[in-house]
Amino acid sequence: MAVKRKSEFRKIMKKYWKNGTAVLGTCLLVFFIIVAVFAPQIAGVNEMGNNYQIPRVSWSSKPIAPTSEHPFGVIGGRDIFYGVVWGTRTAFRLGLIITGFSALIGVAIGSISAYFGGWVDEILMRIVDIFLSIPFLVAAMVMTTILGKGLDKVIIALIIFGWMSTARLIRGNILQAREEQYVLAAKALGQKDWKIIMKHILPNTIFPVVVQMSMRIGSYVITAAGLSFLGVGAEPGYADWGTILSYSRNWMTMLNESWFAIVFPGTAMVLFVLAWNLVGDALRDIFDPRMRS
């Protein structure tokens, strides 16, 4: 059996590496991981304190064109290169924490709901409906006002209002899986409910969640940038791509003097989101049985 799994895995990997876009996505991700890990070596550290705070290099907020000292230029008094490099860490933190926790909550609620059914399901699904009906922006804005400003608060707000689709997805999948033979068999053998969920159902339903997660990691970075635009995102000067893009907002009409403030963080963001999406797409094509020919 183990041998078979291994060869199955090898087959999947073979398929994966044959997919051009998947390779591109993986390479990009590896690149970003390297940048994130070696951020202190690449861009240095903030001697005044928190490394995630971009050091101020000028009191003026005007854009300053790239020089050898500030290779990506300066905007809002902040070194863009430092912000883009350390922003990679922020992007990973943001994406991984949010998707991780919201998936956990979603999986827990979705599986409880699906497995027990009846009134438990009814109540939980109504709660999902209610959370889905609250306009996300309002929720995030009010939440950040309650919790205070800062990226960690944004993360909490996004988790609280981001678990519902996973819950629905997992519930749907489990409802399907519940009718499958192996589950019925396990039930007939008198296994405990939670054991059945953990051992039989989840492993078979988790893949769509993984695919969904990989695609959402990127989009959360964009959402956080949108919140920065609305003034409820990361604190000013935080090493975050969205924050730097927000700085460029009011200089956009003078692109010849401010292009670097859009191009560098913008490219980083596009490539990051792209990478996750390409990987997600490839994973889906591989794991989704309906997509197999």
Next chain:
Amino acid sequence: MKKILLVTLALLVSLFAFASDPNTLVNLTIGEPETLDGMHSYDTASGEVIENLYDNLIQYNGQSVTEFLPMLSTEVPSVDNGLVVEEDGALKYIFPIREGVKFHSGNILTPADVEYSFERYILGDPAGKAHWMIIEALTSSAFYTVEDWFADYAGMAYSDAVNADRNPISDEAKAKLVSFYEEVIDPRIEVVDNTVVFTLDGPFGAFLNIVCHFGSWGAIVDSKLAMERGDWDGKADGWWKWHDLEADEYAFHDFGGGSGPYKLVEWDRAQQKVVLERFDDYWAGPAAIKNVVIWGVDEFSTRKSMFEAGDADIAYFDPVYLDQALALEAQGKAEVTTGYPVSSITSLHFNWLIAEGSEYLGSGKLDGNGIPREFFSDIHVRRAFAFCYDGITFIDEVINGLGKLVPTDLPEGYLGFDETLPLPEFNLARAAAEFKQAWGGEVWNKGFKLQILYNTGNNSRQTVAEMLSYFVSSINPKFKVEPLGVQWPTYLSAQNNGFLPMFIIGWVADYPDPHNFISTYYASFGTYAGRQGQLFREWAIENVDDEIVAAIKATDSAERIKLYKSVQEKAIEFTLGIPLYMPVGLHVESPQVDGWYPQTARSGYYYYHLSKSE
């Protein structure tokens, strides 16, 4: 399909570029009015519309804020012309009312309209709005709200007299309410023949400034129309029903009821647009521009693009973007005026006794990880911080030179402004010396930690916080000052509870008189006193309160100047705060617009003065 698309596109593109219309002026601004009724108006956006829709009794002479001209009053009262009379310590101001002035409704303006307007404002007096000014002036600073005034007269709190449904709680209360109007309010502003007489409890130097034009709290409304629209009926019985209502419950919240040079076409609150049209029967002659559109466009890039494309005649530019305005001027697309005074001050003050429960003090002890609540009651600490503010760099780099250093929290050009007083100095060596003396040397040895809060979205305040943090921390590595951006509601809450160790705050003049600044920042009863802590109040009562009160009551300018100078010298000596900068104006208009001049008391633009060439 593709063809249709192309044709549509071509059609859409071909229709661009309408020639700019000389009859229409578009002003792109930020924000939008809260109300168009002087009752709730206390912001510049509302004030701008109201000053164009309504007239006041008198107006300023051009750019001056001390010389007045007649408006609805045919004369400016003064002791010399016999229209300011002293009687038993009370001061009477007599305004002869212009005849034949028409309201937009067609009604003729009478002295009764003037009486109604002011009494309506005083009785209405919504919480947090502007009418404290007239109440303070009439009562010689005895009261600031009509509720307190009533409480003093009736011996019962207003909330004990009127219930939540706006009905008197008892017959006794009702009788008190009625007689309060009849005996206290009504006699204050009386029609005598063709004049309106105001009675003040004593001299109040700023009275004429308060009722002067551009102040929406002195706008004269059409009383007939107001009553038709369900506003106060002018009677003693029942005035409380119109006290402290919501903005839209007053007659002119979204309806023009004035006699000014423009009438209201529409206030489109959804589109953030106010559309005005010339009032052809204006008593001083019709305005030059027929249509005015005041349009709130909050996104700077959009605003600038529209102005650049010629779709707007005036646009608001934040000082940070001066370069972008100058670039437009260089292309002949704009005329930029800078450097004129705007009656405003931004400064930083310290909290001498931070309220208990503040989260911004670190450990709350002088142990290197926090500060004690009384940290800033030590003059050396305050001085040291003041030496860490690099005002010249700040003004040059952050606000592009659109500001000036001033010695105290009194803007240039105001009575009592003295350029011989020393300006804030940036000197890290002296700062270090002061820190060494502070708290008996403990500060220097142990270090401290605190947070400077600013409300996010305000670039200048953020930079000040960062600058102080940077320089203070650079003096001694044990000094940790963290700038902390919080959202406005949190900031407001921290501020009201006295939690802020220090606060950066501006003040925009209500009326151009030094009292409005000096008392605000320095008096123990000033608006900002509470935020500076109980220890500061005690200091102020002991050192400056008497002089501030004497100054507003004095009628002689020389006497006032002397008193204000003394207060300012103490403010500098004790380093009550850091006067960060006095903003100066930035006005950007298209080359077609003529007639604009700076006027510090004005809110936004007075379109009557403007014209547009083809």
Next chain:
Amino acid sequence: MDSKNALLQVKDLRTYFHTEDGIVKAVDGVTFDVYSGETLGIVGESGCGKSVTSLSVMRLLDEKGEIAGGKIIFEGRDVMAIPESQMMKIRGNDMAMIFQEPMTALNPVFTVGFQIMEAILLHQDVNKEQARTMAIDMLRKVGIPEPEKRVDEYPHELSGGMRQRAMIAMALSCNPKLLFADEPTTALDVTIQAQILELMKSLQEQYGMALVMITHDLGVIAEMAQRVVVMYAGKVVEYAEVLTLFKKPRHPYTWGLMNAIPKLDEDKEVLYNIPGVVPDPLDFPDGCRFNTRCPLATDKCRKEEPPLVEVEENHTSACWYVDKLVEMIKVSRAGEGA
């Protein structure tokens, strides 16, 4: 019979699929003829390449599939050389096809009538009105009650048997010369199966078309076919006329299949089944492809591939040990008789 007169000739057809895991040789050298008016049965377990054979003939393979070799000649024309635009006219008109699962083979979002009319309108010069009448006629012919009403119904509103009848109506609406029926009754229950087979038989007689009956069920073959091709793992393993095949199966696979047919007179509780499964098409065994499941398999079978040889006239088989099989069958049948 002379293959020159054949309606369809398939010669050494090889259809390969290029997948990410490698080349799948779904059909690997299949030869047979179909004559007008007759019924040819193709039998084998699923995964043996029966359906792919028919899809190859109709040129309906998806992009991964490719006809790697052999010849397909329909009415004397080389099907592989016909341009796609011509092929479209042949499909539905000259060659038609019925699929196994009537629910999924009918488009759920169109009415039954529409789907029949579409074929008629594509291939015949009639207007919509006429096409509708013809569709109703067809429905009547396939035994659908109230065809005027049914014509406007959606597939989900019909029972499984009705759907298959509608499928047949659709396939026959243009009077094709050749009809592939790919497991037409597998998804239906037994009584309906019989009805549908009966219907197909009578329609075949009526229209005189050739029918290729693809099935895993030898019972169906016995009922319908005149000649039979037995396929295993992409190859023809035996070919014979139907009576010959049942009397004298000459390939162990055929014999296995025959033992899998439930017989009414049998009182055995457990049916005999061929052990194991059809091998992975990516990884066919060397030698005879049936060697992994064959009771007679020897080392020779595992090394050398048996050729398809004539064991008697009009009867070919691909097995090294036909003789041994004959022995075995004898023993077995004797046992049964006792």
Next chain:
Amino acid sequence: MPLILIGVTLIIFSMIWALGPDRLLASYIKSPEALKTPDAAERLIKKYGLDEPMPVQYLKWLGNILQGDFGYSMVGKKGVLPAMLERFPYTLELTIYAIIPVILVAIWLGVVSAVHQNKFIDQFIRVFALVGWSLPDFVFGLLLLLVFYSLLGWFPPGMVNTQFDLIMRSAEWNKITSMPTIDALLNGRFDIFVDALRHLILPVMTLAYLWWAYLLRITRSSMLEVLRKDYIRTARAKGVPENIVIQKHAKKNAMIPVLTVAGGSVIGLLGGTVFVETIFSRVGMGRFLADAATLLDYWSIIGGALFFSFIMIVGNLVVDVSYALVDPRIRLE
């Protein structure tokens, strides 16, 4: 449905009241300078009952709602309900116009991509869509504004040209739907119609761009699934030409899951309007809600949230109806 609405309002209420009276004051005092009278803070807290416990507030509010009173909107400067009603037509107009290109382009490209699965064109479309999808909307919107307005002068922000705006505010103008393009046609002013359309192009492009990449992917995977179905083979076996197989037989089936997602994303689309409305100086619900949330204008927040939930419920209804139109199997249920 009422359950959801009550749930939504309860959650938002609790969130807002968790802030406490000091912070709620922010909706009445908008800047540090605005709090000019010393006792105004306490007066305002008392006047608006900010210090009352949450359940009291909630019941009061429910009582008022039942009488049609949604409270005063600090953002709208009028009642919450009229403030929302005057904004809704603009958002509706924008959304309707945005949905058209989304559907046309996304579905078209999704189909193309699926039909040419894994070929160059498919990879190209997917990567191209993803690149678009990866840029924050406000950057995209500002760049559009820059190119098509600042540089080319083609498509200005706002709703209509100022001259037309004045006409539309005059007495002879019939305000029927409050949607500029439709009102212009109803008033027989083709020039105003074209002008309004001109102002709509950039916002529509920005808004559409937010969603077309998303919808494209769904269309693609749905199409891929459908193309493997037996009935597609049946259609081919009938001799149906390939383009009809795809455009008719496959597409109609592929639209079913697309519809589900499209319906669900209506609320997201409305949420996306906040950026578009801000950048292009337009009016609408998105900005209303964002402004309300920034200001903590709680009656507006709650009113807006109610409104959005209502829209979502209506949206789901519309999806159900269009389901029935596309998928005959639904009708039976």
